[in-house]
Amino acid sequence: xxxxxxxxxxxxxxxxxxxxxxxxxxxxxxxxxxxxxxxxxxxxxxxxxxxxxxxxxxxxxxxxxxxxxxxxxxxxxxxxxxxxxxxxxxxxxxxxxxxxxxxxxxxxxxxxxxxxxxxxxxxxxxxxxxxxxxxxxxxxxxxxxxxxxxxxxxxxxxxxxxxxxxxxxxxxxxxxxxxxxxxxxxxxxxxxxxxxxxxxxxxxxxxxxxxxxxxxxxxxxxxxxxxxxxxxxxxxxxxxxxxxxxxxxxxxxxxxxxxxxxxxxxxxxxxxxxxxxxxxxxxxxxx
Numbered sequence: 308x309x310x311x312x313x314x315x316x317x318x319x320x321x322x323x324x325x326x327x328x329x330x331x332x333x334x335x336x337x338x339x340x341x342x343x344x345x346x347x348x349x350x351x352x353x354x355x356x357x358x359x360x361x362x363x364x365x366x367x368x369x370x371x372x373x374x375x376x377x378x379x380x381x382x383x384x385x386x387x388x389x390x391x392x393x394x395x396x397x398x399x400x401x402x403x404x405x406x407x408x409x410x411x412x413x414x415x416x417x418x419x420x421x422x423x424x425x426x427x428x429x430x431x432x433x434x435x436x437x438x439x440x441x442x443x444x445x446x447x448x449x450x451x452x453x454x455x456x457x458x459x460x461x462x463x464x465x466x467x468x469x470x471x472x473x474x475x476x477x478x479x480x481x482x483x484x485x486x487x488x489x490x491x492x493x494x495x496x497x498x499x500x501x502x503x504x505x506x507x508x509x510x511x512x513x514x515x516x517x518x519x520x521x522x523x524x525x526x527x528x529x530x531x532x533x534x535x536x537x538x539x540x541x542x543x544x545x546x547x548x549x550x551x552x553x554x555x556x557x558x559x560x561x562x563x564x565x566x567x568x569x570x571x572x573x574x575x576x577x578x579x580x581x582x583x584x585x586x587x588x589x590x591x592x593x594x
Contacts (some may be wrong), residue, residue, distance in 0.1 A: 310391070314369045314370055314425070314430040316369070316424065317361075318362070318366045321365060321366055321369070321420070321424065322358075322362045324420075324424075324540045325358050325362050325365075325416075325434055326358060326425075328420075328423070329341060329354060329358060329416075330342070333354070334499075340542055341354050341355075341422060347533075349533055349536075350453040350533055352538055353412065353532045353533065353536065354492050356412075356413075357412040357413050357416050357532075358416060360410075360413045361413045361414075361416035361417040361420060362420070364413070364417045365417050365420045365421045365424065368417075368443055369421065369424055369425070373421075375418045375419070375421045375422035375425065375432060376418070376431065376432055378414060378417055378418035378421065379432070379435040379436050379439045380416055380435065380439070381414060382411060382414040382418065382443070383439040383442040383443065384406070384437065384440045385407050385411060385414060386411060386439075386442055387409070387442065387446050388404075388407060389403075389405075389406075389407035389408045389411075389446065389450060389498060390404065390447065390449040390450035390453065391404075391453075392404025392407070392450075393450040393451075393453045393454040393457070394453040394454075394456075394457055395457075396457065398546055401454070401542075401546060402543075402546070403544060404450060405539050405543065407535060408447065408450070408535065408539055411443055414531055415436070415439070415440070418432070419432075419436065420583070432484070444475070445472050445475055445476070447535060448468060448471050448475070448561065449468060449472065451456075451468070451538070451554065451557070451558045451561070452464050452465055452467065452468025452471075452558070453465075453468070453471075454542065454554065455480065455551070455555055455558055456468075457553065458545075458551050459555075460587055464555075464558070465561040467558070467559075467562055470562065471561065471562045471565050474565045474566060474569045475565060475569075477569075478568075478569060478572055479572055479573055479576050480572035480575060480576055483576055519556075522557040537553065538557050541552055541553055541554050541557065
């Protein structure tokens with residue numbers, strides 16, 4: 308049996324390390340300053356909300372013999388439980404599902420922070436964490452489909468939900484990243500390499516970046532905390548008013564966006580330059 312070395316870090320220090328890490332990651336991966344409230348006040352608030360609670364959780368778990376990956380599995384399981392809650396006719400149970408989805412970012416932060424404190428960051432941990440995010444996204448579409456079906460009795464929403472999940476599950480670009488071992492499938496090399504002079508499709512990328520429609524589909528309404536919380540807030544409003552108002556529009560937009568991305572990725576993956584850049588950016592796996 309493995310005995311964990313006791314971690315004597317104070318709450319204040321753990322909090323400081325957590326904020327420093329989040330600032331660095333958000334800046335390097337997303338070019339976002341978590342201290343710039345004017346650019347996106349809700350995102351800054353949600354990041355801090357998740358950090359504060361996750362630090363508190365990790366502080367109490369730091370000396371317990373628990374594997375950080377277990378928290379990642381709980382994260383995925385909570386998303387599944389949350390989606391099932393939306394099939395209920397009981398408003399309280401639906402609110403439980405909303406609560407679980409809203410707090411999922413806290414669990415997502417906690418597993419990584421605990422792994423770093425215990426020096427147990429591994430490739431398996433990164434895989435489980437990414438997998439948990441994928442499960443959460445699919446479960447959210449499942450929740451929307453079940454919620455709309457339960458409130459309209461229209462079987463169409465079930466079929467559209469299944470369609471959406473299938474498109475997400477068989478995305479060829481995700482498989483390409485997994486096959487090559489690049490990881491982080493959601494960070495498109497197609498967009499990141501726009502300044503590479505050897506990239507023959509530079510003109511196409513520049514046109515896409517200037518395209519308002521592209522920004523709406525790829526950047527403006529993707530699966531992130533702000534978008535999901537907006538939809539959850541809409542569901543709360545509908546439950547209080549006891550009528551469907553706009554959740555179905557969100558659902559159709561997600562479906563429409565998913566279809567475009569699915570076929571767009573098929574187009575991208577057939578570009579020789581994409582595979583070349585994918586190989587260049589291959590992440591080496593630890594042995």
